[in-house]
Amino acid sequence: MKCGHASSPQMQAGGPLSRFPLQQLNTAASGSESWPRPQKHELSDPSSMNSMMIFYLLYFLCLCLSVACVICLCVWNSLWRGGFAWDGSQLEFNWHPVLMVTGLVVLYGNGAVLYRIPLTWGYDKLPWKLLHAALMLLSLILSVVGLCAVFNYHNAKNIPNLYSLHSWIGIAAAALFAIQWVAGFAGFLLPWTPLSMRKLLKPVHVWLGGSILILSIAASISGINEKLFFALKGQTNETQPYSSLPPEALVGNSLGVLIVVFGLIVLRILSTSEWQRPDSSPEDRTYAVRASLKQKEDLMGQRCNQKCCVFSLFQPILREESD
């Protein structure tokens, strides 16, 4: 797939950020649509350097909050809720908050901001697309297993499923996430998806991505709140009441605060156009041009055997598409 890249004179000049020789061309043609329009990234400019430093500060915070969330989840469910099992008992339920928050919030948020890391901009986009899709798939799988845990527990205890507002919001988030993943895979990874479809899909994908995170945050907060009220009933179940804020309540509440702060930082990163990837790396174009070529071949009823070395075809086709 990569033959021809190294020999391109455009690829030889300068450092990673000088690898965007076709940056001025119409990005829509490459499947890297211009909505919202990314701004110029000139690292020699002090204000851009400053902006990058703020990005890395926020990204570092994101990573710290991710670790803190997972630690809080594990400590809460191990120390005070008895640990984990898969036997229809309360211990199986304990997987539910751990897997849902780890999947639908922590991994999801980290997967969403992946393209914004400036260190990745100098490299081909396709591997990052695949990593984004893989992280999101892992996140989706964890969420589905987390849902299975609560359904199993409810079924074993004859508790109805999906009646609370928490469950309505949570299941909506998971269902939209599944639709989003399938649509994202079909729209951005299958090479025969028309470029016009990608252009239409991208703003919906970006908006729905943020919306799913907001739904996940709302579901997480309502779920933790509900769980702490159920678990800390005071004399009724021989625990310290939630209202006296015992250590478990403090850890649970802190987890909720960490989730909200994490979500707001992720949404901040996603909404800052300055931190969008300048979508013009050659591999991305290789991929998009290959898709475009395939569509043209299909139209002519011919199969082109040159599936590998298409780099030499870039410039005329891109010029044609950007005209």
Add this chain to the structure above:
Amino acid sequence: MKCGHASSPQMQAGGPLSRFPLQQLNTAASGSESWPRPQKHELSDPSSMNSMMIFYLLYFLCLCLSVACVICLCVWNSLWRGGFAWDGSQLEFNWHPVLMVTGLVVLYGNGAVLYRIPLTWGYDKLPWKLLHAALMLLSLILSVVGLCAVFNYHNAKNIPNLYSLHSWIGIAAAALFAIQWVAGFAGFLLPWTPLSMRKLLKPVHVWLGGSILILSIAASISGINEKLFFALKGQTNETQPYSSLPPEALVGNSLGVLIVVFGLIVLRILSTSEWQRPDSSPEDRTYAVRASLKQKEDLMGQRCNQKCCVFSLFQPILREESD
């Protein structure tokens, strides 16, 4: 304040959207900063017309959802929770969800999208700034009264305040909202605030505005969920249990869904740069230039008596500031 406007030749030509004669000038100088950069609004362009139609569709949905939320809140608390009073009883608590959701979600969201309504773009910005501030103040007052209702109820029943995750998120939203309102008033309405400070404040104001709405949504969902679990305990308090989804539960859950959909639409409107107000209306400049003039006068230790008719001074000062 408005003298001189009608006589300006720039104000006489064309319809409302042709009233931006200085659109190309540096908007930062007017306190209408260029972050994120608004795009061109040419209503003769079919894609812009289409975009405006989508805006009005979403805005109409916003208004419908606002009404639906308030109706749901009133029906829920009147029909099933016994109505309203201010006597420390459960009836006083009933004001809490009604006022918090009406204030911190419905009015807040409508106040936030006010500047995006294209019909307002042809008019001076200052009245819309005042309406925005007034709507937000009303929203803040309703929220504070809603908080008083729950504190009074808790105090009357010897229930501790601010222990649940719902209350932590809710009080954070209300506190940030109060800070946001004061900072917004000082930053964007007091004429002696330096323009550089406005430029710094605007992105923070926009981001914090969206974040407060997300906090409010999370607090509302967790609060409604908690309330329905408390209210519908089945045999314990002789009600139909929440898990059997009686009409009250359906109304409460539907209210939660309406709140989430409303919030997502408001955030969608706020995040679409195409729907940002082109910030160059003369009144806005009058106001900003007046503020700028005042700063210059203060620096020189002089007081200028011409506080009203400054329109004739626009062009040279704006040219000077945009240079």
